[in-house]
Amino acid sequence: MRLLFVGCVWWSLSITAATEPISTSIAALTGFLARYQNLLCYFQECCRPEWISYHKTGLKHDLSTKLYGQHVAAQVVLKAVTGFMNNENPKKPLVLSLHGWTGTGKNFVSQLIAENIYQKGMTSNFVHLFTATAHFPHEAHVDKYKTQLQEWVRGNVSICPRSMFIFDEMDKMHPGLIDSIKPYLDFYDNLNGVSYRKAIFIFLSNAGGEKIVEVALDFWKDGREREEIQLKDLETALSLSVFNNKNSGFWHTSLIDKNLVDYFVPFLPLEYKHVIQCGLAEMVSKGHAPDKEVVEAMARDLNYFPKEERVFSMQGCKVIPARLDFYV
Numbered sequence: 316m317r318l319l320f321v322g323c324v325w326w327s328l329s330i331t332a333a334t335e336p337i338s339t340s341i342a343a344l345t346g347f348l349a350r351y352q353n354l355l356c357y358f359q360e361c362c363r364p365e366w367i368s369y370h371k372t373g374l375k376h377d378l379s380t381k382l383y384g385q386h387v388a389a390q391v392v393l394k395a396v397t398g399f400m401n402n403e404n405p406k407k408p409l410v411l412s413l414h415g416w417t418g419t420g421k422n423f424v425s426q427l428i429a430e431n432i433y434q435k436g437m438t439s440n441f442v443h444l445f446t447a448t449a450h451f452p453h454e455a456h457v458d459k460y461k462t463q464l465q466e467w468v469r470g471n472v473s474i475c476p477r478s479m480f481i482f483d484e485m486d487k488m489h490p491g492l493i494d495s496i497k498p499y500l501d502f503y504d505n506l507n508g509v510s511y512r513k514a515i516f517i518f519l520s521n522a523g524g525e526k527i528v529e530v531a532l533d534f535w536k537d538g539r540e541r542e543e544i545q546l547k548d549l550e551t552a553l554s555l556s557v558f559n560n561k562n563s564g565f566w567h568t569s570l571i572d573k574n575l576v577d578y579f580v581p582f583l584p585l586e587y588k589h590v591i592q593c594g595l596a597e598m599v600s601k602g603h604a605p606d607k608e609v610v611e612a613m614a615r616d617l618n619y620f621p622k623e624e625r626v627f628s629m630q631g632c633k634v635i636p637a638r639l640d641f642y643v
């Protein structure tokens with residue numbers, strides 16, 4: 316490709332140089348470079364609408380057909396992402412904080428968002444996933460991590476303003492590290508010439524998960540439908556457990572005080588029927604015909620809580636891909 320490029324540049328310059336003044340040669344070269352860039356971006360991912368554009372109907376469809384038992388999260392996420400992506404001139408980046416029990420779909424939802432914005436989904440060069448324990452394991456190295464993280468975010472947003480950063484295990488992240496990304500989440504026009512307003516930040520954590528479970532359990536005990544649970548029922552629970560917990564690194568920082576998080580997204584604990592749905596979907600994705608008997612056998616063997624009532628799956632849908640192999 317490079318050889319072809321050099322050859323074509325030489326050819327286009329020599330043709331025009333022989334017959335036209337320098338300005339025409341420059342125009343020809345510029346035109347050629349633009350065409351070359353277009354060709355390149357046809358084959359490889361670029362920060363352009365061909366590769367990055369929001370599909371609202373796709374996200375809506377995915378949230379309603381692939382995500383089980385999360386009516387509140389689905390609603391908040393669709394509203395938040397649509398509002399942000401349809402705004403040509405957002406005042407700040409979109410900051411979502413996803414909370415809930417293990418295996419309830421937090422990473423999965425981040426993946427669905429990525430897939431409906433980036434052609435290449437999670438494998439896009441503009442989607443970045445950090446996991447606290449894997450990427451920032453040693454407290455002693457916090458200062459080094461801070462610099463690296465800031466440079467990473469700044470570098471990537473300068474390459475592509477529409478970048479997405481997912482921070483997993485946010486509750487295990489050092490407060491200093493969270494503090495270091497704070498300026499990027501704020502209402503700044505630009506910082507040192509880089510504007511972060513089109514970027515998306517997603518924080519994932521189990522913080523508040525137990526309180527969300529309590530609310531869901533209360534609804535169940537009162538004989539009320541799960542679908543009756545509304546965001547406001549969970550927001551109070553979240554704020555009590557998460558915001559007032561001074562031991563949790565996240566909240567020591569001024570992320571919340573300064574209203575840098577746009578949406579707190581609660582994930583409900585999953586029930587037996589959702590495990591069945593996950594199991595059937597997993598069978599299909601593994602190329603098997605969906606078999607309810609097989610999935611039910613697997614679902615019965617999983618652990619549920621509270622011990623007596625067995626309402627919620629202990630590991631949500633997380634262990635299903637591995638477990639299912641024993642039953643098919």
Ligand SMILES: Nc1ncnc2c1ncn2[C@@H]1O[C@H](COP(=O)(O)OP(=O)(O)OP(=O)(O)O)[C@@H](O)[C@H]1O
Nearest residue numbers: 381382383416417418419420421422423593632633
């Ligand atoms: N609500 C759900 N609907 C459909 N599939 C789900 C759901 N929750 C989990 N899954 C399935 O289980 C897998 C693991 O879930 P995921 O990694 O999203 O959980 P998580 O909430 O991030 O858990 P953790 O807090 O342990 O990180 C997903 O890839 C998906 O296949």
Ligand SMILES: [Mg+2]
Nearest residue numbers: 421422483519
């Ligand atoms: Mg996760």
